[in-house]
Amino acid sequence: MAAATGTLRRWAVVVAGTAAICALPAAVAAWPVPASALSAAQLRTRIELSARVPYQGYAESDVDLNLPSLPDLGNVVSLLDGTTDQYAWYRSPGQWRADVLTAAGEDDTYQTKVGTFTWNYTSNLLTQILGSQPVRLPRAADLLPPALARRLLSLAGRAASFSRLPSQRVAGLDAAGLRIVPTSKLTTVGAVDIWADPATGLPLQVEVFGRGAAAPLLVARFLDVSLTRPALSTVTPQPAPEVGYTSTELPDVSRILNQFGPPLPDQLAGFARVANPGGLADVAAYGSGLARFVVLPLPQSTGSAAMSAAKSVGASIKITGGTAELIQASLLTVVLVSVPGGLVYLLTGAVTPIVLDHAATALLDSY
Amino acid sequence: MIGVELVKLARRPRNWVSIVLLCALPVTVAIFVAVTHLAPPPGQGPALLSAVLSDGQLFPAAALAIVLPIFLPVAVAVVAGDSIAGEANAGMLRYLLARPVGRTKLLAAKLVALIVYVLLAVVFVAVTSYVTGRLLFGSKPAAVTSTGITTNNVVATSLSGTALTPTDILLRTAGTVAFVTVSMLGVGAIALFLSTMSDSSLGAALGALAALITSGVLVALNSASAVSPYLPTRYWLSWVDFFRQPILWRDIDRGFAIQAIYVLVFLGAAWANFASKDITS
Structure with a gap:
């Protein structure tokens, strides 16, 4: 009898201890987070002004845009359709570093006062990128919560309604929530939720929902973050002697793209053209708020390959004056249209297919 | 008691054979x-x-990466699974406990012996691979680069592209040895617990390996990401963070912590079971 009691007592100790350990993460998560007194407008302003807030931390982005594979866009597709883990050290807008971590390597981006550098362990190569980048493809650092949140806020502009969400804990910090709901029905974005440190406005988590979706299609969040300024040496490339070094001058995008076709119109299917900082006549963004799409001409070989790929994964749509290929992903809509002379235009954005249908028709009409 | 167990560990040829095989790969x-x-x-x-x-000089770390996924956990599971079940199977457990020694002390001594075995195995792999690396691949001669950087103190490149000196490599390899050793203790604790449940060493070892395989499958599964941070194999490969610049301590710290929890829980379960178990063999 005494032995049985002893056995029970020992197992009770072990089970209780194990239960306590297992319950600890849930208890920490359930611990009430103090509400922030900031209004939606105040929080929005703090987020917009947070670009100078230093930080260092480990972030994870999980994106499920369900994009098909397209030629020359493999890296972008994997970025926008999978999980990316990165560690970031951020001193200021002109001095930061973001490392995409893999099990046996890393791909790093350094932004320094003398320019942008990339380090690729697989090729053992440090590359200095010369020149500015008025137009570029998305890169992993764009998915860091602070960069993504500020970009989405900037895109949303005034064409959205803003409201507060209950505070929640992100990476151990109490974060105040802000919901952005676009007023336009033409965007595929249903809502954007941002949680930020109320004191500094540094965004800690971003969630993007499709229209009517209960689960976010894009989640970018810090798993670990410290609001301390990293050392200058950490955000400065310090290549070992055996590391290969190259510099690459960015192609003059303006000169390359502007040689195709006539300049794009100021209005397309009723959507006004948005001024772009690169001054490119042949790459244009139209619309307002998150209901925005870009139009760009593709060089001959890329255009043909993209058209072939789109035909195999997309759907052909009849438009007045010709046909176009439509690819409908979770948030993004892509339309490829051939205009007289063989040039292919790519139209894409977080807009409904009907928007790009009308835009493609208007584009054909302009020829 | 600990001394007795350590002597038994040292005198058992199969333990040395397993270490030799680990080094041979x-x-x-x-x-x-x-x-x-x-x-x-x-x-x-x-x-x-x-x-x-x-x-x-980087070969010790590469060698640990080679043995870590399968060979090392198998060896640890076999040794830990044999700790109590082996004695029971050989009919020695009764005699062991006939001495004025508490069961808890015996369990603690078995754990210490297991820790020593794991440490020996990892250190032997690191040392033999260091010697092998130096003999087969050599080390970098001193030189001055075109940019004027003296390389006489730089022998390798980190995953972040920065230079690693011999001291860096030594310290980071020592950190790797410690991390891999601790990573194996979770497996050892699971096998030790199963060893108190059964008289079959093989059954205990296979049970621990089944737990590891399950953990490995779940870690690779996106839909199991909610439980992934709590699985024993989740942070095994995080030793590679020692070879980044700066060293990323986040997953290394979590790797140490999760192994400590597994050891605590399964050692507690082993104690609860073994302390009141009917010893019949």
């Missing part, structure tokens, strides 16, 4: 790589193996 890999000069490209295959062709 990286040596075999090194011979093939040295003869053919064909290493996996950077970022593929075992971590850092691509770098050993230019300097052998």
Whole structure:
């Protein structure tokens, strides 16, 4: 009898201890987070002004845009359709570093006062990128919560309604929530939720929902973050002697793209053209708020390959004056249209297919 | 009691055979790589193996990457699974406990012996692979680069592209040895617990390996990401963070912590079961 009691007592100790350990993460998560007194407008302003807030931390982005594979866009597709883990050290807008971590390597981006550098362990190569980048493809650092949140806020502009969400804990910090709901029905974005440190406005988590979706299609969040300024040496490339070094001058995008076709119109299917900082006549963004799409001409070989790929994964749509290929992903809509002379235009954005249908028709009409 | 268990550990030939086999695998890999000069490209295959062709001092870390996924946990599970079940199976457990020794003390002594075995195995792999690396791949001669950087104190490149000095490599390899050793203790604790549940050493070892395989499958499964941070194998490969610049301590710290929890829980379960178990053999 005494032995049985002893056995029970020992197992009770072990089970209780194990239960306590297992319950600890849930208890920490359930611990009430103090509400922030900031209004939606105040929080929005703090987020917009947070670009100078230093930080260092480990972030994870999980994106499920369900994009098909397209030629020359493999890296972008994997970025926008999978999980990316990165560690970031951020001193200021002109001095930061973001490392995409893999099990046996890393791909790093350094932004320094003398320019942008990339380090690729697989090729053992440090590359200095010369020149500015008025137009570029998305890169992993764009998915860091602070960069993504500020970009989405900037895109949303005034064409959205803003409201507060209950505070929640992100990476151990109490974060105040802000919901952005676009007023336009033409965007595929249903809502954007941002949680930020109320004191500094540094965004800690971003969630993007499709229209009517209960689960976010894009989640970018810090798993670990410290609001301390990293050392200058950490955000400065310090290549070992055996590391290969190259510099690459960015192609003059303006000169390359502007040689195709006539300049794009100021209005397309009723959507006004948005001024772009690169001054490119042949790459244009139209619309307002998150209901925005870009139009760009593709060089001959890329255009043909993209058209072939789109035909195999997309759907052909009849438009007045010709046909176009439509690819409908979770948030993004892509339309490829051939205009007289063989040039292919790519139209894409977080807009409904009907928007790009009308835009493609208007584009054909302009020829 | 601990001394007795350590002597038994040292006198058991199969323990030494398992360590020799563990050391032999990286040596075999090194011979093939040295003869053919064909290493996996950077970022593929075992971590850092691509770098050993230019300097052998990184081979201990690459060797640990080679034995970590399968061979080391199998060896640890076999030794830990044999701890109590082996004595019971051989009919020795009754005699062991006939001495004025508490069961808890016996369990603690078994755990210490297991820790010593794991440490010996990992250190032997590191040392033999260091010697193999230096012999087969050599080390970098001193030189001055075109940019004026003296390389007489730089022998390798980190995953972040920065220079690693011999001191860096020594310290980071020591950190790796400690991390891999601790990573194996979770497996050992699970096998030790199962060893108190059964008289079959093989059953205990296979049970622990089944737990590890399950953990490995779940870690690779996106839909199981909610439980992934709590699985015993989740942070095993985080030792590679020692070879980044700066060292990323986040997953290393979590790796140490999760192993401590597994050891605590399964050692507690082993104690609860063994302290009141009817010893019949």
